[in-house]
Amino acid sequence: MLAPATLHGAKATDDAGRTLKVQVDYTGAGKIDETHKVYVVLWDTPDFIHGGGIMPVALKPATKKDDVVTFDDIKKVPAYISTAYDPTGSWDGQSGPPPSGTSLGLYTKGGATAEPIDIAPGKTVAVKVTFDDTIKMP
Numbered sequence: 001m002l003a004p005a006t007l008h009g010a011k012a013t014d015d016a017g018r019t020l021k022v023q024v025d026y027t028g029a030g031k032i033d034e035t036h037k038v039y040v041v042l043w044d045t046p047d048f049i050h051g052g053g054i055m056p057v058a059l060k061p062a063t064k065k066d067d068v069v070t071f072d073d074i075k076k077v078p079a080y081i082s083t084a085y086d087p088t089g090s091w092d093g094q095s096g097p098p099p100s101g102t103s104l105g106l107y108t109k110g111g112a113t114a115e116p117i118d119i120a121p122g123k124t125v126a127v128k129v130t131f132d133d134t135i136k137m138p
Contacts, residue, residue, distance in 0.1 A: 018074040018119035021126040022081055024062040028103050028133035030087040037061040039093040040069045040129070043080040046114040049106075059093050078116030081107035083129050084137075098137050105131025 022040050032038055041048075042058040057076070060069040071079075083105035084091075084098040091099050098104070107129045108115045119125045 017122045018077060018079075019124040020071045020074055020079055020081075020117060020119060021068055021124060022071070022107075023068045023126065023128040024064075024066065024083060025128055025130040026062075026065045026083075026085060026103075026105075026132070027130060028085065030085055030103065030133070032063060032065045032067075032085070034063050035089040036085075036087065037063055037089075037093070038065075038067070038083055038085045039091075039098075041082045041084065042071050042074070043082065043114070044076045046080050046116070048080065048082065049114060061093065074119060078118050080114040080116065081127065081129055082114070083131055085131075100137050102137040103131065103133045104135045104137065105129050 024038050024040060026032055026038050030036060040060050040062055041056045044057050045054060048054045058071055062069050085103040086099055087101065091102065106114055107127055117125060117127060
């Protein structure tokens with residue numbers, strides 16, 4: 001699920017006024033609540049999969065297994081989405097990478113690459129990310 005991704009023929013643009021709604025569908029065994037959150041992460045490059053210190057554009061928590069988070073005023077497309085669930089509830093989403101054992105998800109249309117999400121200026125796009133406990137941080 002977290003394999004190298006390539007971007008073929010897509011152009012990054014810098015127009016604002018885009019909104020992305022991400023429905024989280026965590027089907028794993030963990031409890032999701034105010035203490036045990038799923039973090040939905042917005043990226044402006046698929047290269048985040050490779051690591052190397054790439055910083056996310058934004059990060060928002062989901063507090064239910066089927067929550068929706070909204071990213072407003074996205075400035076650069078295509079956008080990419082990943083998710084992380086720390087079953088211990090100790091990770092705050094900001095203090096470095098997710099800890100070992102964190103369940104990971106990725107917006108993809110099948111396969112193991114991050115799917116680009118194009119959003120026209122002034123428009124809203126909704127996507128769904130389904131993940132479980134199959135892929136975990138080492």
